[in-house]
Amino acid sequence: xxxxxxxxxxxxxxxxxxxxxxxxxxxxxxxxxxxxxxxxxxxxxxxxxxxxxxxxxxxxxxxxxxxxxxxxxxxxxxxxxxxxxxxxxxxxxxxxxxxxxxxxxxxxxxxxxxxxxxxxxxxxxxxxxxxxxxxxxxxxxxxxxxxxx
Numbered sequence: 001x002x003x004x005x006x007x008x009x010x011x012x013x014x015x016x017x018x019x020x021x022x023x024x025x026x027x028x029x030x031x032x033x034x035x036x037x038x039x040x041x042x043x044x045x046x047x048x049x050x051x052x053x054x055x056x057x058x059x060x061x062x063x064x065x066x067x068x069x070x071x072x073x074x075x076x077x078x079x080x081x082x083x084x085x086x087x088x089x090x091x092x093x094x095x096x097x098x099x100x101x102x103x104x105x106x107x108x109x110x111x112x113x114x115x116x117x118x119x120x121x122x123x124x125x126x127x128x129x130x131x132x133x134x135x136x137x138x139x140x141x142x143x144x145x146x147x148x149x
Contacts, residue, residue, distance in 0.1 A: 001058075001092065001095045001097075002058060002059070003056050003057060003058050003063065003092070003097065004056075004057050004058075005054050005055070005056055005057070005097075005100060005101065005104055006054065006055060006057060007052075007053070007054060007055075008044060008053035008054065008055050008065065009055075010041060010045060012055055012057075012062055013037045013040055013041055013044075014037060015061070015062040016037075016040060016053070016055070016062065016065060017033050017036045017037050017040065018033075019062065019064065019065055019087055019089070020033075020036065020085070020087075021033055022087065022089070023085055023087035026087070026125075027122055027125065028122070028124075050069065051067055051068075051069055051084070052067065052068050052069065052108075053065055053066070053067040053068075054066050054101065054104055056088065056092060056097055056101070063088060063089045063091065063092040063097075064086075064087055064088035064089060064092050064097060064101075065085065065086075065087060066083060066085065066086045066087075066101045066102075066104075066105065067083075067084045067085045068081050068082060068083045068084055068105060068108075068117075069081070069082045069084060070082070070112065070114070071118075073115065076115050076116075078113075078114070078115035079112065079113065079114050079115065080109070080114050080115050080116050080117065080118055081105055081108065081109045081112075081114050081116075081117045081118070082117075082118050082119065083105060083117055083118070083119035084119075086098060086101060086102075086119070098131055099131075099135055102117070102135060105117055120144060
């Protein structure tokens with residue numbers, strides 16, 4: 001498969017919203033596309049971005065993405081990358097692209113003096129868990145809570 005990995009561009013946002021919706025459906029989560037393109041544009045392309053995103057691009061389409069932020073660990077007293085989302089269209093899976101995306105994040109983290117990359121996935125996402133274990137990631141048993149404001 002011919003593809004490139006590059007920074008998300010404003011022109012990618014309509015497709016990014018579609019991929020986010022597919023990702024949410026895959027993880028059995030609710031998602032409304034309403035206003036997401038504008039909010040993502042502000043988060044990604046503001047003078048001080050809150051979010052960063054790489055896309056998997058072919059000459060015709062965007063087939064996947066990884067989004068991430070930088071955060072700080074009190075316990076480690078260091079900055080880490082938080083991988084918010086990693087999603088590939090079904091047609092782009094099993095080509096090693098996920099591993100390439102993780103490698104790109106590792107390179108970014110090293111360049112920014114991060115101590116690690118952290119992320120989460122639902123317990124039922126066995127395919128992702130197998131992938132993460134295969135690349136050497138270690139899981140932690142925790143329960144994630146959300147308190148709506």
